[in-house]
Amino acid sequence: MSAPISRCSQHMPLIYVWAEGAGELSHVDATVRKLMDTLRGEGRQWNPYSEAIAREEFRQRLLAAEQGDLIPVDEVIRLVTGEDGWLYEIRWQDISVRRVMADGNVEYYDAQVRALHGEPPRLPQHLIGVHAHEKLHWDGDDEKTEDEQNAQIRLAVRKFWAYEPSNWGLA
Template sequence: MPRYDQASRCSGAAEVVFRWYGNPQCESSADNVEAAVSALMGAISGNGRIWNPWNETMARREFRSRIVKASQGALVPVDHVKPVDIRNPPPMYEIRWQDVAVAELEPGGSQRFRQVLVRMYHSEPYEVPSHFIGHHAHEKDVTVVDINAQQNEEIATAVGWYEHGRASRWGIAGYPCSV
């Protein structure tokens, strides 16, 4: 029986392979980190957000750097990676960004700069012990009335992607598909 009370593989000081799951096919992805970075950027774009080349480059670098550190097992528990539900299968974790800079266009045409919270949910299935699998990215909105309800919806989306990919082992090459 697998244990779901363990710390994240991303903070275990050992190499783990990252897989961004979003394509239900059982095939390898040429660049999983860049697919995740695109999903993270998509999560914080829109709603009057504007990007200049410097701002966008910095956000992408922050996302990329944290995912690479996760694959090296070098994340700091709670500050960078935190369990969101490890008692129930699948064990689900969040990689956290606490201060991503964004610019917003105000109604009068001026720009407002602020920091946003960003989360990427991933699983660490016992079926693929050498991997962690990204499932969903979102901006954590602390202005909503019920933050926990909003976050539970985002976690449910990630669990849905986990379940969707389970039969194909999330498209990880070298692991047999059951489809």
């Protein structure tokens, strides 16, 4: 049994939980930190202004998910994993990133960032965040792009089930 439409789109209040734990942060803010971590490294540079904008975009979409106000397909999509996992992907299509290349040239691009979460039936009012990543693209190699995306989804499935014995951090 799995729901084709995410709870994030059903206009009802929900509880969002980052399964790794939030520490001193809210679960939404812990996820925002993880999302920002996916956009660090590889010569990427952030100034305080652009980082604040990206953080707020992540935060606002996650808060909208908690309210059930995401737009299907554009902002949240069900993942077909081949097994019951009730996994969905919250999507950002255009997070502006500045990267300094090895040759010193600077490029700007719009990153596609994903937060994957589960919606287990036994927790009908919860969204269980399990994985965050940047969707990478290889120009001219659609197969490599798809393989990398599928690897990220498989990783999210493994995390989802690994956290299940602890009731996804709610034990």
